[in-house]
Amino acid sequence: MKTEEIRRSLVEKGLKVTPQRIAVLEAVTILNNHPSADHIIEYIRKTHPNVSTATVYKVLDALAENGLIKRVKTERDIMRYDAILDKHHHLYCSESDRIEDYSDEQLDQMLEDYFRRKDIPGFSIEDVKLQIIGKFRQT
Amino acid sequence: MKTEEIRRSLVEKGLKVTPQRIAVLEAVTILNNHPSADHIIEYIRKTHPNVSTATVYKVLDALAENGLIKRVKTERDIMRYDAILDKHHHLYCSESDRIEDYSDEQLDQMLEDYFRRKDIPGFSIEDVKLQIIGKFRQT
DNA sequence: AAACAAAAGAGAATGATTCTCTTTTAATAA
DNA sequence: TTATTAAAAGAGAATCATTCTCTTTTGTTT
Ligand SMILES: [Mn+2]
Ligand SMILES: [Mn+2]
Ligand SMILES: [Zn+2]
Ligand SMILES: [Zn+2]
Numbered sequence: 001m002k003t004e005e006i007r008r009s010l011v012e013k014g015l016k017v018t019p020q021r022i023a024v025l026e027a028v029t030i031l032n033n034h035p036s037a038d039h040i041i042e043y044i045r046k047t048h049p050n051v052s053t054a055t056v057y058k059v060l061d062a063l064a065e066n067g068l069i070k071r072v073k074t075e076r077d078i079m080r081y082d083a084i085l086d087k088h089h090h091l092y093c094s095e096s097d098r099i100e101d102y103s104d105e106q107l108d109q110m111l112e113d114y115f116r117r118k119d120i121p122g123f124s125i126e127d128v129k130l131q132i133i134g135k136f137r138q139t
Numbered sequence: 140m141k142t143e144e145i146r147r148s149l150v151e152k153g154l155k156v157t158p159q160r161i162a163v164l165e166a167v168t169i170l171n172n173h174p175s176a177d178h179i180i181e182y183i184r185k186t187h188p189n190v191s192t193a194t195v196y197k198v199l200d201a202l203a204e205n206g207l208i209k210r211v212k213t214e215r216d217i218m219r220y221d222a223i224l225d226k227h228h229h230l231y232c233s234e235s236d237r238i239e240d241y242s243d244e245q246l247d248q249m250l251e252d253y254f255r256r257k258d259i260p261g262f263s264i265e266d267v268k269l270q271i272i273g274k275f276r277q278t
Numbered sequence: 279a280a281a282c283a284a285a286a287g288a289g290a291a292t293g294a295t296t297c298t299c300t301t302t303t304a305a306t307a308a
Numbered sequence: 309t310t311a312t313t314a315a316a317a318g319a320g321a322a323t324c325a326t327t328c329t330c331t332t333t334t335g336t337t338t
Contacts, residue, residue: 052287091262123230125273134264191318
């Protein structure tokens with residue numbers, strides 16, 4: 001995502017264009033391994049040494065609220081972030097913090113079909129998330 | 140789960156039988172709405188006023204490590220616990236902290252079949268968890 | 279250029295959980 | 309039954325990701 005594109009997407013959402021927001025959105029895009037706030041702060045500070053921790057959290061919130069990034073839940077007490085907005089699932093490593101993307105339209109289709117037919121009494125489904133936990137082979 | 144049964148299951152796992160462990164395991168069983176550590180502490184203190192917070196956390200860890208209870212992850216920064224050990228999924232309310240059990244053998248079978256056929260390159264699956272998010276109708 | 283709401287910065291606060299250290303206790307052996 | 313001892317409990321401090329509060333700065337609009 002080029003800087004110009006980032007500017008445009010911020011304006012589009014009615015968000016003020018600030019260097020901090022640009023930097024954070026760039027960081028999440030470039031650090032494409034579902035970075036944590038800490039990762040993002042570390043990365044950003046190389047070029048913007050004075051960015052405050054609180055600002056990064058506030059920016060991440062604003063971006064997530066406005067659908068410019070997604071939050072990725074983990075087993076730990078640490079939120080991770082994702083610049084990929086298309087529907088996809090995640091492969092979680094059971095022995096490290098690695099999280100990889102997993103897109104599978106056939107699977108999504110199957111689940112959608114299944115839950116369209118199958119009614120859960122007293123409950124209306126909004127979203128079905130899959131956490132696929134396992135081990136990555138070799139590197 | 141009767142107290143005697145609890146004693147037996149602790150012994151079976153090689154865990155010392157302590158009043159605190161019995162109380163916590165009883166609490167998780169009786170508070171059958173996937174209680175948090177806080178809920179459990181509150182409940183236990185009615186009859187065991189001197190139980191320490193740290194002890195409850197340590198007991199919950201020990202019970203979970205030994206498969207006597209299960210951890211239930213939430214969207215929040217709060218762990219919940221489950222005395223039901225059979226395979227089941229959870230329905231998460233998108234507007235409250237309510238979590239209900241959802242068992243669906245047909246679904247499990249479908250997913251198992253799917254992932255037995257479908258290989259994810261470089262990844263070996265250990266577990267597939269489903270988070271079903273939505274709204275409970277009426278109460 | 280001025281005005282102003284929104285955003286950033288600094289640092290304290292929060293809160294679930296973990297840690298450290300001391301005391302107690304359940305299990306086992308004598 | 310009593311003594312031994314490793315494991316567990318208790319108390320309270322520490323941790324640490326995240327949030328909050330308050331002040332200062334800045335992006336956007338006139
Ligand atoms: Mn925490
Ligand atoms: Mn927290
Ligand atoms: Zn992703
Ligand atoms: Zn359950």
